[in-house]
Amino acid sequence: MLYRAYQNQADLLSPARLAAQYLGQALWKEGTERTMLRRMAAQFEVFSRMRLTHTRPPYGIASVPVDGADVAVHEEKTLVSPFGTLLHFRKDTKAVHPPVLLVAPLSGHFATLLRETARTLLRDHDVYLTDWHNARDVPLWEGAFGLDDYTLQLMRFLEAVGPGVHMVAVCQPCVAALAATALMAEDDNPATPRSLTLMAGPVDCRINPTAVNKLATDRPIDWFRRNLISHVPWPHAGAMRRVYPGFLQLSAFMSMNPERHKKQFQDMYTHLVEGDIDKARTIGTFYDEYLAVNDLPAEFYLETVERVFQTYDLPRGKLTVGERTVNPAAIRRTALLTVEGERDDICAVGQTVAAQALCTGIRPYLKAHHLQAGVGHYGVFSGSKWNAQIYPRVRETIHAAAELNG
Numbered sequence: 001m002l003y004r005a006y007q008n009q010a011d012l013l014s015p016a017r018l019a020a021q022y023l024g025q026a027l028w029k030e031g032t033e034r035t036m037l038r039r040m041a042a043q044f045e046v047f048s049r050m051r052l053t054h055t056r057p058p059y060g061i062a063s064v065p066v067d068g069a070d071v072a073v074h075e076e077k078t079l080v081s082p083f084g085t086l087l088h089f090r091k092d093t094k095a096v097h098p099p100v101l102l103v104a105p106l107s108g109h110f111a112t113l114l115r116e117t118a119r120t121l122l123r124d125h126d127v128y129l130t131d132w133h134n135a136r137d138v139p140l141w142e143g144a145f146g147l148d149d150y151t152l153q154l155m156r157f158l159e160a161v162g163p164g165v166h167m168v169a170v171c172q173p174c175v176a177a178l179a180a181t182a183l184m185a186e187d188d189n190p191a192t193p194r195s196l197t198l199m200a201g202p203v204d205c206r207i208n209p210t211a212v213n214k215l216a217t218d219r220p221i222d223w224f225r226r227n228l229i230s231h232v233p234w235p236h237a238g239a240m241r242r243v244y245p246g247f248l249q250l251s252a253f254m255s256m257n258p259e260r261h262k263k264q265f266q267d268m269y270t271h272l273v274e275g276d277i278d279k280a281r282t283i284g285t286f287y288d289e290y291l292a293v294n295d296l297p298a299e300f301y302l303e304t305v306e307r308v309f310q311t312y313d314l315p316r317g318k319l320t321v322g323e324r325t326v327n328p329a330a331i332r333r334t335a336l337l338t339v340e341g342e343r344d345d346i347c348a349v350g351q352t353v354a355a356q357a358l359c360t361g362i363r364p365y366l367k368a369h370h371l372q373a374g375v376g377h378y379g380v381f382s383g384s385k386w387n388a389q390i391y392p393r394v395r396e397t398i399h400a401a402a403e404l405n406g
Helices: 001-028 037-049 111-120 148-161 174-186 211-217 219-229 247-257 260-272 279-289 298-310 354-358 384-404
Strands: 063-067 071-083 085-091 099-103 126-133 167-168 195-199 242-244 333-343 369-371
Touching: 001 037, 001 085, 001 148, 037 247, 037 260, 071 148, 071 219, 085 148, 099 148, 099 195, 111 126, 111 167, 111 384, 126 148, 148 174, 167 174, 167 384, 174 195, 174 354, 195 298, 211 298, 211 333, 219 298, 242 247, 242 298, 247 260, 260 279, 333 354
Parallel strands: 099 126, 099 167, 167 195, 195 333, 333 369
Antiparallel strands: 063 071, 071 085, 085 126
């Protein structure tokens, strides 16, 4: 009923937003800054952008600098499965770079949230990305997709990239990435990552619990199942699939700082009126991405809440994938880098570095931790400090591990 009500509202408002988009363009005239005409055009433009979308935005990575020259980048689908595609950002260069699997979270937004992360990695690496699909577009006959399925899918993606691969996991998938690496190491799989970088992930949520962690523990799992899970309505391809709707996840994120988002739209309006088009475009581009929501399969969401945030299966040695218990101590030849942000209010300091203590089989010289001062959650994988201070540590870890195993 919740999803149906949301869809009805979206359908009802759609003509008004389309009309606002048309009027905003029709009333926009050069040289009319600070006039009533420009104010009306700006109002229509801002209103037309205050909407949720359910389609992945383009990555838009056409080229990247390599050795001082721009080289073209082409998106290629290496492996396609019902719930996700392994995307390869192939560069037109003869330079040989270490292959890296960048693991995006499945948490209400599309993998394009890591666009900047991928673009930066592309300078010195051959980048593959987990491009997760919107669950509302996956037909019911494709079956379920839980936390175990996510982990097994990562293993298939790693095998598709092949021996010599490195893995970089951002936020939520750190648990699955560590589990996949442990299982592959235990099997002596040739595609076991040579290095594993875990960035701002909930490895052990018992440490410095945040508001997000407390929200997960304040209520039993049945509450989440009863109140947050909906069936995808007709006419979507995944009609009747049980999902955690992306619009609920987005609402939760925005409710943590509503005044900031309100001010951003006010600033966008002001910039449009004043003629600061570049500033307005920057805000608009951010919200085009931020308001593009991705529904999660219900089983994946509920199992993540329960096993990662409530019962802490991984740090307690209780995490299983199928019939197998995950043993991080089985990882021996994979270099490990953990990265945290000092001001992270989603995955607090201490939650990711906990992986270092779990991986007792890794030699000290293959372990490293980086605590970045002055950044929150998103600053760990995007922004100036990601590019200037965090990325060099990631690159160093990957290239050193590649040389050791070369």
